[in-house]
Amino acid sequence: MLRFLLGRVGLLIPTFLGVTLVAFSFIRLLPGDPAELLAGERGISPERKAEVMEQLGFNKPYWQQYIDYVAGIFQGDLGVSFASKKPVLDEFLTLFPATAELALCAIIIAICLGIPAGIFAAVKRGSVADQAIMGTALVGYSMPIFWWGLLLIILFSGILQWTPVSGRISLLYFFPQVTGFMLIDSLLSGQKGAFLSAVQHLILPSIVLATIPLAVIARQTRSAMLEVLGEDYVRTARAKGLPPHQVVGLHALRNALIPVITTIGLQVGVLLAGAILTETIFSWPGIGKWLVDSISRRDYFVVQGGLLLIAGIIMVVNLIVDVLYGLVNPRIRHT
Amino acid sequence: MKMRNTLKATLLGASLAVLVATGASAKTLVYCSEGSPEGFDTALYTAGTTFDASSKPLYNRLVEFKRGTTEVLPGLAESWEVSEDGLEYTFNLRKGVKFHTTSYFTPTREFNADDVIFSFGRQLDKDSAWHEYTAGASWEYFNAMSMPDLIKDIVKVDDYTVKFVLTRPEAPMLANLAMDFASVLSAEYAAQLAEAGTKEQLNQQPVGTGPFSFVGYQKDAVIRYATFGDYWNGKQPIDNLIFAITPDASVRLQKLKAGECHVMPYPAPADIEDIRADSNLTLMEQQGLNVGYLAYNTKVAPFDKKEVRKALNHAINKQAILDAVFQGSGQSAKNPIPPTMWSYNDAIEDDDYNPELAKEMLAAAGVEDLSMKVWAMPVQRPYNPNARRMAEVIQADFANVGVNVEIVSYEWGEYLSRSKDEERDGAVLLGWTGDNGDPDNFLAVLLGCDAVGGSNRAQWCNEEFDALTQKAKTITDKAERTKLYEEAQVIFKEEAPWATIAHSVVFMPMSSKVSGYVMDPLGGHWFDGVDISE
Numbered sequence: 001m002l003r004f005l006l007g008r009v010g011l012l013i014p015t016f017l018g019v020t021l022v023a024f025s026f027i028r029l030l031p032g033d034p035a036e037l038l039a040g041e042r043g044i045s046p047e048r049k050a051e052v053m054e055q056l057g058f059n060k061p062y063w064q065q066y067i068d069y070v071a072g073i074f075q076g077d078l079g080v081s082f083a084s085k086k087p088v089l090d091e092f093l094t095l096f097p098a099t100a101e102l103a104l105c106a107i108i109i110a111i112c113l114g115i116p117a118g119i120f121a122a123v124k125r126g127s128v129a130d131q132a133i134m135g136t137a138l139v140g141y142s143m144p145i146f147w148w149g150l151l152l153i154i155l156f157s158g159i160l161q162w163t164p165v166s167g168r169i170s171l172l173y174f175f176p177q178v179t180g181f182m183l184i185d186s187l188l189s190g191q192k193g194a195f196l197s198a199v200q201h202l203i204l205p206s207i208v209l210a211t212i213p214l215a216v217i218a219r220q221t222r223s224a225m226l227e228v229l230g231e232d233y234v235r236t237a238r239a240k241g242l243p244p245h246q247v248v249g250l251h252a253l254r255n256a257l258i259p260v261i262t263t264i265g266l267q268v269g270v271l272l273a274g275a276i277l278t279e280t281i282f283s284w285p286g287i288g289k290w291l292v293d294s295i296s297r298r299d300y301f302v303v304q305g306g307l308l309l310i311a312g313i314i315m316v317v318n319l320i321v322d323v324l325y326g327l328v329n330p331r332i333r334h335t
Numbered sequence: 336m337k338m339r340n341t342l343k344a345t346l347l348g349a350s351l352a353v354l355v356a357t358g359a360s361a362k363t364l365v366y367c368s369e370g371s372p373e374g375f376d377t378a379l380y381t382a383g384t385t386f387d388a389s390s391k392p393l394y395n396r397l398v399e400f401k402r403g404t405t406e407v408l409p410g411l412a413e414s415w416e417v418s419e420d421g422l423e424y425t426f427n428l429r430k431g432v433k434f435h436t437t438s439y440f441t442p443t444r445e446f447n448a449d450d451v452i453f454s455f456g457r458q459l460d461k462d463s464a465w466h467e468y469t470a471g472a473s474w475e476y477f478n479a480m481s482m483p484d485l486i487k488d489i490v491k492v493d494d495y496t497v498k499f500v501l502t503r504p505e506a507p508m509l510a511n512l513a514m515d516f517a518s519v520l521s522a523e524y525a526a527q528l529a530e531a532g533t534k535e536q537l538n539q540q541p542v543g544t545g546p547f548s549f550v551g552y553q554k555d556a557v558i559r560y561a562t563f564g565d566y567w568n569g570k571q572p573i574d575n576l577i578f579a580i581t582p583d584a585s586v587r588l589q590k591l592k593a594g595e596c597h598v599m600p601y602p603a604p605a606d607i608e609d610i611r612a613d614s615n616l617t618l619m620e621q622q623g624l625n626v627g628y629l630a631y632n633t634k635v636a637p638f639d640k641k642e643v644r645k646a647l648n649h650a651i652n653k654q655a656i657l658d659a660v661f662q663g664s665g666q667s668a669k670n671p672i673p674p675t676m677w678s679y680n681d682a683i684e685d686d687d688y689n690p691e692l693a694k695e696m697l698a699a700a701g702v703e704d705l706s707m708k709v710w711a712m713p714v715q716r717p718y719n720p721n722a723r724r725m726a727e728v729i730q731a732d733f734a735n736v737g738v739n740v741e742i743v744s745y746e747w748g749e750y751l752s753r754s755k756d757e758e759r760d761g762a763v764l765l766g767w768t769g770d771n772g773d774p775d776n777f778l779a780v781l782l783g784c785d786a787v788g789g790s791n792r793a794q795w796c797n798e799e800f801d802a803l804t805q806k807a808k809t810i811t812d813k814a815e816r817t818k819l820y821e822e823a824q825v826i827f828k829e830e831a832p833w834a835t836i837a838h839s840v841v842f843m844p845m846s847s848k849v850s851g852y853v854m855d856p857l858g859g860h861w862f863d864g865v866d867i868s869e
Binding site: 030031032033036037038039040041042043044045048051052055056080082083084085086091094095150153154157158161164165166167168171174177280281282283285286289290293298 | 363365370371373374379381467469470471472473475478479535538539551553554555556557559577579580581582583585586589590592593595745746747748749751752755765766767780789790
């Protein structure tokens, strides 16, 4: 197991270096530069532009900027945001808990609904229920997030007034950020009603963000289950008289879960991408909106630092998935 | 230790805010702002969203724009004198002005000349310890308004008198000093931060003299302010002001309707009718201090001939553009300055929509089978909500008079940069929003000879026009300046370096409970004097 783990970690190093190169090049390949965008319609004189670029260190040769960037990473310094003048890492750590909280809620919803729905559809293969579940999953998978979010807001917040429109908590509550996770911080604050308000604010954005992963997990579970249900050992289990819930729950599900776990791991990237739109609609102060704004104002350090951190998180999640995979399926860790 | 202090300060601030918010008669106004401020030291930035959250609620300037106008009134300076040669501006400062007391700063003295010297000195003096006090600090607006060339010296005459010495007479100087970058910060607070080695806090935890004091900012979510009881211009009717950052226009409207906020900026044009129909909402509207235009490149044939430019102006159906692009939130433009600006020459007649005349004029100018490029901006701006659509209407209009148009576009930064090129191929769609309400800020900045290769996208240098605007800049008498600018507009219309397209109308929806809100012609959002009923 240790060799397996070391091998997986070893693979991360070249991937990480590749990510630094991609993150660094990506923002510089885009046309336009921060000085021009800052000046807007008025324009900026070539002399002033040279001054600004020098001050920001963007006048150095690219290779030197890259070396500075990588050297900074090893010292925990990702540079300072051109806009806010704050260290990129500080901004990321302030905003990331909001994204993580939303993504966690979304993935929990997706797993709790997606796996049972997939199992049910597989067991009742060909039935009306199966078709209804798979049809709904297809609709969910194809759902334009922005439109879906607005639709839910108009219905549940506007017409029915069941949920708040946007934000993380009611403006009435104001307490210092301890963990950055609003559900935890609202409990720690001890203010009456704060936790409930945080939960209410999480409902719609979590549903919106969970929609696509839910559909994917449901479809993946169904197809994995169908494959496993056709195997000899399932037939044997049935033949020896095991009750159906044991056949499905114990024998089939454990094996069917292997590809499903991989899918869930891959959904982390999807969640972070979906967070950009969800955060914009629900005024959710996370890293998605922060990165998009930074790209549009060519805030080089934020983009290269933010992308690296996100890529790092996805890599770690995938490592965890690999390890889980190894635990669920012992054959994997011996190959 | 530092961290513990920060935590203590945050906790104090938090408890203070909760106390204020839960007070029996506390009035809280929530503004659904469209974006996040980049920071709170206004002079470091150029974005209106940042100004709304920093300079407007928190700070004052030596002079201020009268609410809802571009008229300059006394602010932190009670009065001022301008020397006869126009080179010296002496400001007599207001006494008894207090800075905010917050959880992180308790002032020991009132506002005085040191604060003015500090606020401008750090922008002007490259050797100042505060010139690069935070990473990437640059004073773009100060530079853009040519202040480093214009200000020779700032002298503290005594504790309540400050003198600005200029290198040349500059009539718009007073208006410039009412702009956001000229906000006055506390020198005492800056010294305290310098001593503690936390200079960058000047941009994160602001202290000013304005109507509201800073309570806290949760990045990209909420900014909280409390009314400043000792404000020199009187206490505000509301107790708390909250900015709930809500980037999407449709969501802002839903929040407004649900009562989660009371005022919102920038509604989607499609929602205007819905807002008008809602009896719980009030819709304020005002002409924006802006202009959207199509700038020909007057240095490149055949657009170097004014007859060709005139002919093309006659080919454009502005009403069709107003209908298709502005959807009722625009007004046809005939001059390069908006009608709400002083010196607007209303006697000028616009080039009417007359394709037949355009064809004749093109033929008379010897232009046949003309093909040209029209540049469409990739972004939405107040003066042009949809440049691509506008370019398509112009393309169809020009096709009617036998001119073939190819529409081109670039990424915004690239667009701004390439459109400055004097050899540029094609006419450019662009526009301008006024900075300070002075006509010089449109006419000289956008059409002056000095701006060719820069913000003068028509690359148009007309000596007569330039002489008029340059002269107007050196005179302080407004009536005299008005005459000169009116004449300049006549020359502009005859020469037609641009097709002037439209001035937009700005809408501001709010709850009908809100009273006292005044729209700012310069596009800012102010909450002093605003009240809300229970």
